[in-house]
Amino acid sequence: MSVEVRPLARGEVAAAVAVLLGGTLSPAAERPGDPDAYWRAAEETAARGGAVLVALEDGEIVGLCQVMVLRHFQHAGGLVAELESVHVREDRRGRGVGGRLLEAAEALARERGCYRVQLTSNLVRVDAHRFYEAHGYGATHRGFKKAL
Numbered sequence: 001m002s003v004e005v006r007p008l009a010r011g012e013v014a015a016a017v018a019v020l021l022g023g024t025l026s027p028a029a030e031r032p033g034d035p036d037a038y039w040r041a042a043e044e045t046a047a048r049g050g051a052v053l054v055a056l057e058d059g060e061i062v063g064l065c066q067v068m069v070l071r072h073f074q075h076a077g078g079l080v081a082e083l084e085s086v087h088v089r090e091d092r093r094g095r096g097v098g099g100r101l102l103e104a105a106e107a108l109a110r111e112r113g114c115y116r117v118q119l120t121s122n123l124v125r126v127d128a129h130r131f132y133e134a135h136g137y138g139a140t141h142r143g144f145k146k147a148l
Helices: 011-023 036-048 097-111 126-134
Strands: 004-007 051-057 060-072 079-088 114-121
Touching: 004 097, 011 036, 011 060, 011 079, 036 051, 036 060, 036 126, 051 097, 079 097, 079 126, 097 114
Parallel strands: 079 114
Antiparallel strands: 004 051, 051 060, 060 079
């Protein structure tokens, strides 16, 4: 099956949120009944040079990835792409969907002039860590988060 990866369209928000809900570790934090909130996030991401990418098989959304572009103070103000919300529907994992999402995210980052792509992955997601390492990502830093 071929996989198409492209930016999210307004009418696809509910399907993308369903994929997100299938993979998130914090489903209670989501509001699937408020698609406008997710669309605003996608629009703001695009306005800043990034995109919410969706992976489609036979026209059906089976994966997503948010690519945020931000300017670092270091590297002379160079641009970095931060990947968030990388999710592939459980029944489509292991079929190349995630790899295609990463390829598209990296291509977007190159087009925007980013010098690096980075992401964090929850410590419990051991399979995801293997996936990222197989795609050339290294566990070079230790991340910290604090809920507000």
